[in-house]
Amino acid sequence: MKPPAFKYVAASSVEEAVSVLAEHEGDAKVIAGGQSLVPMLNFRLLSPAVLVDLNRIAGLDGVEENEGGLRIGALTRHRVLETSPLVEARFPVLNAAMQYVAHLAIRNRGTIGGSLSHADPAAELPTMALLLDAEIEVQGSGERRSIPAAAFFDGALMTVLEEDEIVTEIRLPAPPADEGWAFQEFARRSGDFGIAGVGVTLGRSGKIVSSVRIALLGVGQTPLRAAAAEAVLVGETPDADVIGAAVEAARDAAEPEDDLHGSADYRRHLVGVLARRTIETAWRRASGEAAEETK
């Protein structure tokens, strides 16, 4: 269908965009890349009175070095993250995840701030934000605030953003040196939303796992941390028994539901398969091996 009528405002600053949002008290929506919003408008699932366009705001995009980590402007396109040498060097797991994001024409427009605000639990960037312990910088009518990714998502397509708040920047803290990593996702067709996915970052000290984070995609109302699986691994040598126990814990951490694309049982099964592959791959990479991904 065609979208319903709305008033269009091309904001020239974050302050202007926030003031339009505040004035319309929930009846205005922000448009950045529009790759999730415009389909919803075209389906008439949404009919805001006003669309506030962020695309003309200078300085809201870009990837910068920040104390060993990165600052990523909210308007940074997926294509920029996909090809950023800084991202590839600092956060190879994010680089790997970007290869799964939709299709080139979508990646050319879609933005990280938009993806986090849209908060689809089957999308890669919310999962990466959780995995990489991102701080999400937000501007509204009140004070700027910084929200950890773990507290940002509030259900499927829901966040803790107030109706006058806009995501302005994403900060990824410096990762430990020589961390291993892996991300794998299963979808029926390339570029589709994942039926399930698992991301892992893992530190190694000698023969033991010194630190590990595991995030699950597409198997809950939000991206999920598999904290119990992490606890199984830390301080242990990841032999077959330990990895088996971690995989079991990751399966238990999933909260999948049945839908057209797969049953809850199938999704839980996939989490187990993908958790095993990603934990093994991350361990090998942490060992300095030029790891072929476990398939």
Add this chain to the structure above:
Amino acid sequence: MSETQRIALTVNGVRHEKDVEPRLLLADFLRETLGLTGTHLGCEHGVCGACTVLLNGDSVRSCLTFAAQLDGAEIETVESLGRVDQLNDLQQAFREHGALQCGFCTPGMLMTSIDLLNKYPLASDAEIREGLSGNLCRCTGYQHIVDALRAVVKARNGGAT
């Protein structure tokens, strides 16, 4: 009708200045306002890829972009490629390899292919298939489209695969 927005943009090298309703999709702007019906509109929610055009050189879904956002933009559509009696190399390859039947998806396939050729080495069929995976074709089974694109990659590399 809500108040209109004045935009000035370039489409296929021609400058246009128009007043557009904010909700007017780029696809409808091209087809209805400018009469450029080469851009096809399939699903209207960004899935089928038929409406793909270039915005400042990057492929985008014209069904997911509003004309009102595009003041100062440069748009290229399938009409910017060759002419019927003088196809460009990509169009010629599509013709030679039978990479179209009904033709509905073809404008999107061509404009997507241009961006893929600009941005990726397309060294393998797997990479070509991955690149085209956001464009649906119900006729060809895709094989002939992959063949056409591979032929262009080869020719542009001076005959090397």
